Amino acid sequence: MNLLRNILWVFALFLPQVATAHSPYIDQRWSCGLDGGFRVTFLYGDGIIGPDPRALIVLDAQGLLWAYENVSYQTVPFEADGCSVLDVETGEVVTPHPPSFAKGARIVGDAPEVREARWAFEPPSHHAWGMMRRDEGRRSTLSLIWVQLRYQPAVALILAGLAAFILFVAGFLSFGVGATWPVWIRLLLGICAVGSAGVLCLFLFAILAFAGAPVALTLSSLVFGGVFGFGAAGALGLRRRRA
Structure with a gap:
């Protein structure tokens, strides 16, 4: 998964090694x-x-290039419109336009000339043909999240799980321990735990956004997982206190 590779690249910035x-x-x-x-x-x-x-x-079946269009990294398949994609950054739908197809180089294979052709078309490139764009207008945030969720469900699940775990630990430290401690100590512990969890989630969000994860999907997954984890910890902690 290229998104996971990008995340590892970002973490590698903090390690003494050279990227290739x-x-x-x-x-x-x-x-x-x-x-x-x-x-x-x-x-x-x-x-x-x-x-x-x-x-x-x-x-085509021989690996020849027939159309090419640069798109942003916030682009996802738009299954509601055939083989089109939705460029979330520009709000445009990019669609293949068969009448303007033109045969280009072969870019599928391992032969030296094929690898050289792939380098010649490495994005972003000045090449552009065989596609058409149309403005989809401003789509609602929920519809964007839904489109991204259908394309990357595993990413959303992992992010929600991480946020749930982080906020569950913070919530448990806030509600589940120190039942006999003074109120001000429990309050201070809760503020420190939740604050640390919030900073950790913001750091995680920044790394994922820099690595190319869809912003709307990333943020909504972290918020959903965090609310679920903190709420579960709160419910568990209150139940233990009443027991």
């Missing part, structure tokens, strides 16, 4: 078939220490 570049690569998770034996997918470049830049491309 990688070759442009084609998305192995998502592709969409078109009439005539074509398929739509993403081509990724090398973001070094940030999210990998990407382009929407059309390939």
